[in-house]
Amino acid sequence: MRIRVLSFLRVCLAWALPLGLACAQTEVAERRVSARCFNCEVQTVIQDIAVRHHVNISYQPNFFSACPRITVDIQEEALKSVLERLTECARVKVEWHDDQVVIRALREYVVSGRVLDVESGEWLIGATVRWSGSNGVGGSTTTNEYGFFSFKAYEGRLRMSAHYVGHRPQSATLEVQADRFFAFRLVPDATLPEITIRNVPAIVPGSAVLLESGRRISPDDMRQAPMLGGEADPMRYAALLPGVVAGVDGLGGLHVRGGNADQNLFLLDDVPVYNPSHALGIISIFPSAAIHHAQLWKGDFPARYGGRASSVLDVRLRDGNPHRYGGEVSVGLLAASLSFEGPFLRKLRRSERSSEGASMPKNAFLVSVRRTPLELWQGLFRSQYRGALFLAGDAARYRFYDLTIKANYQFSERDQVHFSLYSGGDLFRNQFLQTFSSATALLNERYALGAIWGNNIVALRWSRTLRSGIFAKTILRYSRFYYQSQQDLLSESFSLASAKRKVLANYAQRYQTFIEDASLQTDWEFKPLNALTIHAGGSYAFHTFEPGALTVNFLLPGQSPLLADSLTKALFNRERVKADESSLYADAAWEFSRNGRLEAGLHVSSFKIRNRVFRLFQPRLRVSQRLLKHGQVWAGYHRMGQFLHQVGTFNLSFPFELWVPTTPRVLPEETWQYTAGLGFVGDGWSVSAEGYYRRLSRVLALKASTTALLIAGAEDASGWEDRIIAGSGWARGVELSVEKRFRHTALSATYTWSQAIRQFPDLNAGQPFPFRFDRPHVLNLSAQQRLARWLDMRVLWVYASGNPITLTALKFQHQTHDDNAQVREVLIYGSVNNYRLPNYHRLDVSCRVHFQTRSLHHEILLGAYNVYNRPNPFFMYLDGASVSASGQVRAVQYTLLPILPEFRYSLRF
């Protein structure tokens, strides 16, 4: 009984005590207080109330240091409402404990998350996330390349909204009492304006997001632009941007702001690609159906990028749709492709989809295959028109292929693993058979040549969002580029009288070169302050080079195979070079004011080879400031360098040109770039101008000679360190861009004035000369018109100054008195690149028809490349033997790309 009474009392006490406390709190909170003060500090008023009304209020005076002076006249009001009003100006929270009032600072928590497209499941990159807290504090941020965002918010109720072009904004309210993670799922908006200019600088009037460096290229941009063969291609699209020049009529690589083709870093899902194009540069290796977006930096790249001295083209592939299966079939003149995507763990997907509020887990795959249908064309031409140009030969074959596989698995809302695989290559084969007959013998000659080259890339990437709002990704990657060629010549005679066979010549050559990387990279992104975003990380790469192995087997005329005296040993160069490259970097983007932004970073890298270590310190700096209502100015200083070099006789970034490492005799290349610009963006229009000055040091070239070993399709690497010459260069230019959008029409114009110079002590008598791809004037005009809901039309006119080449009009004869001396004709080349080829221009027109039947989306692209068939010069040589009636020298000019049809049919399902 006694026990029961005690238990009863204990229960009563347990209930009564909190109630009593609550009553006490309520009593204090509701206590009527008065205060009167003219132009006082907030803490003075609070102190006065505490003293006069005997309330224990604890706080730190510096909580209110940012508050303005106030004038109050409070008459018998509840203490709670009085304190709430007085503390509005400070980031504090009022807590009530018994008869004690505690004013403490608001706690900050990290709110992070991702923004994705609800239909495709793809992360939305560059989406704007805005937030505002209950204390009135707010801000905005953008998502990174993984759709990730994070910011710090004070505890309490938080309103957030996400915005992205082409999608309906989504809002959400969160009660923040701890670190939170949230995924926005934006719905595509079909009611948007029919033509969207995506390439205007990404600044929205009134937005707090300042213009960042780098130009983003979306798949729609590429699809809508007239492209060779109708094939959407980020590289060819990038070549239309100001400051970027393609090689000779698209052949070869890109030359950005006077840089060499090997100074561009091509990334495919974070993995470096050494040979980014097929067909010697006609089309890039990046599968258009699988591209999420690409981004180009023309030298002003952030410190997290390194390894090249001129530009970065970062191509990101889509992750695949985690909700449903789908794909695309596309047939064009240059390539036919098939892509298929979907979830690969459907059961798991269903169970997780039902959980509201959590981020949407993504488990998806994407497979894309592409192959050229050129063989069909070749077969057609070969059968009917044997002997035409490059199709000459009896068995000419060329093809390329790409295979891309990507899969991702999300372990939790914060952990995700991506696997990427790319394998692609080119194959060329040809064979010539000739038979000559005489009365006594038959002569057979068989000449076969072939080459294969390509890239293999594998990457495993783990990304994790830590509770502290840090986004970390770690990538294990492998990249290999290889090139192999072969030539065989067999010449033999058959005597009709003796029926004997005699080998007259037997020649075989095998050549190979490759570069291989295995690397590990980790990258951490975090925000210590909302106005400060920091990227930090490092990487290690193990490189293996085989600059070129040439094997030759040569039978002398009349030799029998038994007496084969091979040059294999003499000409065999199987040199393999191994090197370690490591780098550390950190870059910070600081919005130092509402209208100003500072990006600063440092990339430090080292390269170890043959027990020698080379280091590069690459500071990067960029300041941007909003100007007036619609404008912005920016300036930057960037220093870039690279330890890997591609050199060759052509310097066109052809696949057989050699990738070689930095060595004690071949030092790293470096580039310094200064930029400044301004831009204005209004409603439907944009104008921007940017100037740059760039210095290049230790630019490399291979000094070849006509007697050095150079065989078609092979670049003998013997003694490569001794044949490389190093020089310097500089480039400067101004890039202008104007874009205007109407309801159904979009117009754009870009103009670049530039100058690029090279200087080598061992070339041109040490005097400066124009860079081979120096084009002083480049003008691109583009118009896009929506003719109907299902029909778009686009016109593009490209104009550029001609490339400089080395020509001469004079010669003399070299003759000396020596007995063994021969007479030789010497051409008097006064200086290198002293003549300019005719100007380049062409007009491209394309029409895009798109319609939907049930769940199938059809798209047909029809057009023409180089509509008026301008014979743009690819190569020119002088025909010294003939002269025109007017006395002019006759030159023979080769043109690579005449008028060509464009066609592509795509079916998305």
Add this chain to the structure above:
Amino acid sequence: MQRHRLCLLLMLLFLAACIREEYIDLPASEKPRIVITSHFTAGEPLCANISLSQPITSIGSPQEVLPAGDVTLAADGIFLNRLFPEQGPGGRLFWKSRALLKPGVRYSITARFPGYDTVQASDTIPAGISAVSMKIKKDSIRTVEDTTGLRILRVPIVISVNDLPAQRRYFAFGLQHELRKSGPTPPNSSETKVSGFLANGRTLALTYGTPEGVFLLNENYWNDGRKTIELEVVIPYRPNEEEPTRLLLEWRTLSEAYYRYHLSLATQGSPLSDPDAFFNNIQGGYGNFSGFARLRLAVALPE
């Protein structure tokens, strides 16, 4: 049939657009200038070929300047000789000095011909290196014979350069072999022929043939600290008629003007590579006036 017509049309368009002849204005053409080509060495008189530059469209030999001009030679700035014209090999006209040349002296040639700009050039015969030796690897000599009776002797040799200077490593070498004739006429006479050679890829890549019959060595050849050149000399002969007896090496130490001139010529003539600007050390004209030091070695071939 219609498909074929379409293909034919496309093909014609393609062909029409791919190759095109065009008349162009080259950098302003100039009137002919005097050309001097002369390589000179110690102990010999100076011989200079003097001709005129030509438009690239002209065919045939250059028009030679008639001996109406005045060509003089100075040594270290002091008049030495007036050159006289003399017919040389192939009936070509050479301007020759009476004085024999010496190393270390700066020779200057001046040519004045009516109607043309006066031209002048200077250069010095460098001090030649002397510690050059040639060794035959007798154990590695091979012979290969084809079905026509031609025998090919392959003779591995090592050329050692022991007093290699630290800088200005400008050298060229020429190889010849001597064949003793065993045929009927004339009995036991001998003939000297230029020898071909094989080498490893690095050596071949850094070796350039010149119209002088010698091979120019890129100065970078010595970058890796080596002091030797390993070659395999190829000597074809008909064993019934001739027999190789000696291997002859001519080693030239070149002046910089000689070296740079021939190096710039090495990039000419290939459509695959960009030509370098031609190295010219003739003021007011074109050509090359340069000295070299010559060293000759002979090694008997094993029987």
